[in-house]
Amino acid sequence: MSYFVLALIKTGIVVGIFMHVLAYLQWIERKVIAHVQLRVGPRRVGPHGLLQPLADVIKLVTKEDLIPSHVNKVFYYMAPFVAVLFALISISVIPFGPQITVWGITTNMSLADPSIGILFILGISGMGVYGVALAGWASNNKYSLMGGLRSSAQMISYELPMALAIAAPLLILNTLNLREIGDMQAGYYWGFIPKWTIFQMPFPQVISFILFMIAAFAETNRIPFDLPEAENELVAGFHTEYSSMKFASFFMAEYANMVTVSAVATLLFLGAWHPILPTTFGSAYIPAIIHILAGVVCFYHASQPARPFDRYTLPVFGVIFMGLGSVFALAAAGPDLVSGIGNAALTDAVSALSQILTPLFWFCGKVLAILFVFIWVRATLPRFRYDQLMSFAWTFMFPAALINLFITGLLVALF
Amino acid sequence: MPPLPTSVPIAWYLTLSAILFSLGVLGFILRRNIITVFMSIELMLNAVNLTFITFSYMLKRVDGHIFSFFVMVVAAAEAAVGLAIILTVFKNRQTLEIDEVSSLKN
Amino acid sequence: MDAILFLVFAAIAVICGINMVVQKHPIASALSLVGVMAALAALYLLLGGEFIAAAQLVVYSGAIMVLFVFVIMLLNAGAEKKSIIRPWGKYFGAPLLLVFFGIMSFVVQRMTPASDGVTFGGFRGAGPREIGQSLFTVYLLPFEVTSILILIAILGAIVLARKEID
Structure with missing residues (x-):
C-alpha cells in the first residue's frame, strides 16, 4: 500500500479518536473532581452526563464571540490558534504500540517515527508558550499581561528540570527514537519485575519520574502550578478577554498538552505498551477480565438502582463492557483458537486484532492512569505562591535533577 | 516556467542564506529599537547556520553541524547578557531607541 | 518533491524575514523571527x-525567542517611532545591499558544483x-x-539585571 494512503488512514484514525478523547477528558475531570468532593457531577445531559461534552461544544460554538475594542486584533486572533496548533502537533510522533504486521503490511503504530522523537516533543512543547504569552499580551489588560509574563517565566524555568529529568532515562535507554525507547523496556527481571525504566537497573529512575511529573504539571499550567490563570488573583489571567470558541481552544490546548506529557511519561518511564506481568502469568487476559468485571459491576448496580433511571442505563453500559471484554478475550486467545479452523482471512483478522489491541490497551491504560493523577492532584492540592514556584524550580528541582542525572550517568558508565 | 529539478541545487540553499543575511543587515541598519536590532543579529546568525549545514551536506561531514551547534549555544549566552544589558538601559533611561542612548557622543 | 518542500519553506523564511524588518512593533518582529527559525528547522531536516x-x-525558538518575547512584554515598549534615515543611508544603503547580495549569489552560483544537489535522505x-x-x-x-x-554569561546576566544593593 502506498505510504501516503497509509499515513492518511492513520492520521484520520488518530485525529478522530484524539479529538473525542479531548472532549471527554473534560467530562472525566468534572466527574472525578465531583466524586472526590462527594458530589455526583454532570448527569443531566444523557445518561450519567455522557453527552455533556457535546452540549458544551454546542454552547461554546453558538455563544457570541466578543472582541474587546482595546485588543491588538492580529495577535488576539492568532494566540488561540498558535496554542492549539503546538498542542496538537506533538501527538504525531507518539507511538501507541510496536511495529506491527497486519494483512501483510508492516507499519508503526505512530503517525511519524523520527529518530529524534523525544527532542521533537521537547521543542514543540517549548513553542507552546507563545500561545499563552501572546494571548496575555494581545488582550491589552493588566491581569492578562501578568498571566502571560508568569506563563513564559514559568515555562522557561521548568523546561530545564524537565529536560534534565528526561535525559537520565535516555542515558539508560541509549536512543532518542520513541519507538525504540518503548522496545528497550521489554522483558522482565526474574520473570516478574518488568524492565520499565522506573525499575530498570543499574539505577531505577523513580526520582526522574517524580521530577518529570512535577515539571509536567508546571508545563501544562495545571494546579498546583496554574499561576498564569489563577482565578482569585488574576481573574483567569491570560484568557480573561476571550470568549466562545477562542476560549474553548485554550482548554483544548491544555488537555492536549496533558495527554502528550502523559504519553511521554508512559513511554519514557512506565514501559510504554509492555504489560505489567509477563504473558506466562496470563497478562494477555487482563484487559478482557477488567472489562468483563466492569460489566458485572454495571449489572449489579442496575439490580439495585440508586436512581430510577439507572435500571435502564446501567445494563446498556454493562452490555457494552461485556462486548469489549469479549473482543479483548478474542484478541488474547484468538490466534490459537482460529489457527485450528484454517480459514486464512479469519486468521489474519484475529492476528491483526491481537497485535493492535493488546499494546493499545496497556498504553492507553497507563496514559489514563497518569491523567487520573493529574485530575486527582487538581482536586487535592492548593496553588503555589509565585515566589515559591520560582524558588522551587531553581533551588530544588534543578539541583535534584542535576544530581540524579550525575548518579545515573556514573552508574551507567560503571555497569 | 521551467520544470523543477529533482534534487535541490546547493546554490539555492546558499542563496536563501544570503537573502536572510541581507535582511538581517537591513534590519540592523534601519531599525531604531534596540531589541529589534538585537533580533536582526540573531537572523544573521541563523543565516550563517544555514550555510554551515549546507556545506556540511555538500562535504558529507558532520563538522558543520557541530559548528552551528556552537553558534546556537553562543547565541543563547549572548541573548542572556544582551537582554540583561537592555533591561539595565531601559531601567536607567526609560527608552529603547538607539539614537537616544548617545550620552558619549557629545 | 524536494524542490517543492524547499521552495515552500524558503518562501516562509523569506516572507517572515521581510516581515521582521518591516514591522514597527518589536513583538511582531519577534514572532516573525520565530517563523524564520521554524522554517529553517524544516530546511535542516x-x-x-x-x-x-x-x-x-528547542534552543532558538523555544528558549532564546521566548526570552526576547518575555523582555518585550516586561518592558511593554510600544511601537517604534518614525525612524530617521540619514540621506546617505537612503540613497546608498539599498543599492549597496543589492550589490552585496548580487555578488554573494554570483559567487555562490559559480563556486558550488551544479551536479549533485540536495535530496532528502542523501546524507545520514x-x-x-x-x-x-x-562533540x-x-x-x-x-x-x-x-x-x-x-557560565560566565549566566553570572554576567545576573550581575547586570539584579537590583542595586544599597
Whole structure:
C-alpha cells in the first residue's frame, strides 16, 4: 500500500479518536473532581452526563464571540490558534504500540517515527508558550499581561528540570527514537519485575519520574502550578478577554498538552505498551477480565438502582463492557483458537486484532492512569505562591535533577 | 516556467542564506529599537547556520553541524547578557531607541 | 518533491524575514523571527540534520525567542517611532545591499558544483549519535570552553539585571 494512503488512514484514525478523547477528558475531570468532593457531577445531559461534552461544544460554538475594542486584533486572533496548533502537533510522533504486521503490511503504530522523537516533543512543547504569552499580551489588560509574563517565566524555568529529568532515562535507554525507547523496556527481571525504566537497573529512575511529573504539571499550567490563570488573583489571567470558541481552544490546548506529557511519561518511564506481568502469568487476559468485571459491576448496580433511571442505563453500559471484554478475550486467545479452523482471512483478522489491541490497551491504560493523577492532584492540592514556584524550580528541582542525572550517568558508565 | 529539478541545487540553499543575511543587515541598519536590532543579529546568525549545514551536506561531514551547534549555544549566552544589558538601559533611561542612548557622543 | 518542500519553506523564511524588518512593533518582529527559525528547522531536516533541527526548535525558538518575547512584554515598549534615515543611508544603503547580495549569489552560483544537489535522505551522517561522538572526541576542548562561556554569561546576566544593593 502506498505510504501516503497509509499515513492518511492513520492520521484520520488518530485525529478522530484524539479529538473525542479531548472532549471527554473534560467530562472525566468534572466527574472525578465531583466524586472526590462527594458530589455526583454532570448527569443531566444523557445518561450519567455522557453527552455533556457535546452540549458544551454546542454552547461554546453558538455563544457570541466578543472582541474587546482595546485588543491588538492580529495577535488576539492568532494566540488561540498558535496554542492549539503546538498542542496538537506533538501527538504525531507518539507511538501507541510496536511495529506491527497486519494483512501483510508492516507499519508503526505512530503517525511519524523520527529518530529524534523525544527532542521533537521537547521543542514543540517549548513553542507552546507563545500561545499563552501572546494571548496575555494581545488582550491589552493588566491581569492578562501578568498571566502571560508568569506563563513564559514559568515555562522557561521548568523546561530545564524537565529536560534534565528526561535525559537520565535516555542515558539508560541509549536512543532518542520513541519507538525504540518503548522496545528497550521489554522483558522482565526474574520473570516478574518488568524492565520499565522506573525499575530498570543499574539505577531505577523513580526520582526522574517524580521530577518529570512535577515539571509536567508546571508545563501544562495545571494546579498546583496554574499561576498564569489563577482565578482569585488574576481573574483567569491570560484568557480573561476571550470568549466562545477562542476560549474553548485554550482548554483544548491544555488537555492536549496533558495527554502528550502523559504519553511521554508512559513511554519514557512506565514501559510504554509492555504489560505489567509477563504473558506466562496470563497478562494477555487482563484487559478482557477488567472489562468483563466492569460489566458485572454495571449489572449489579442496575439490580439495585440508586436512581430510577439507572435500571435502564446501567445494563446498556454493562452490555457494552461485556462486548469489549469479549473482543479483548478474542484478541488474547484468538490466534490459537482460529489457527485450528484454517480459514486464512479469519486468521489474519484475529492476528491483526491481537497485535493492535493488546499494546493499545496497556498504553492507553497507563496514559489514563497518569491523567487520573493529574485530575486527582487538581482536586487535592492548593496553588503555589509565585515566589515559591520560582524558588522551587531553581533551588530544588534543578539541583535534584542535576544530581540524579550525575548518579545515573556514573552508574551507567560503571555497569 | 521551467520544470523543477529533482534534487535541490546547493546554490539555492546558499542563496536563501544570503537573502536572510541581507535582511538581517537591513534590519540592523534601519531599525531604531534596540531589541529589534538585537533580533536582526540573531537572523544573521541563523543565516550563517544555514550555510554551515549546507556545506556540511555538500562535504558529507558532520563538522558543520557541530559548528552551528556552537553558534546556537553562543547565541543563547549572548541573548542572556544582551537582554540583561537592555533591561539595565531601559531601567536607567526609560527608552529603547538607539539614537537616544548617545550620552558619549557629545 | 524536494524542490517543492524547499521552495515552500524558503518562501516562509523569506516572507517572515521581510516581515521582521518591516514591522514597527518589536513583538511582531519577534514572532516573525520565530517563523524564520521554524522554517529553517524544516530546511535542516531536508539537509539531513535531524539533531540540529531539534536543537534549533528547542534552543532558538523555544528558549532564546521566548526570552526576547518575555523582555518585550516586561518592558511593554510600544511601537517604534518614525525612524530617521540619514540621506546617505537612503540613497546608498539599498543599492549597496543589492550589490552585496548580487555578488554573494554570483559567487555562490559559480563556486558550488551544479551536479549533485540536495535530496532528502542523501546524507545520514549527522544524527544524534554522530554529533555526540564528534562533540566529545574531536571537539571536546571547544565544548568545554563553551560551557565556561555560558557560565560566565549566566553570572554576567545576573550581575547586570539584579537590583542595586544599597
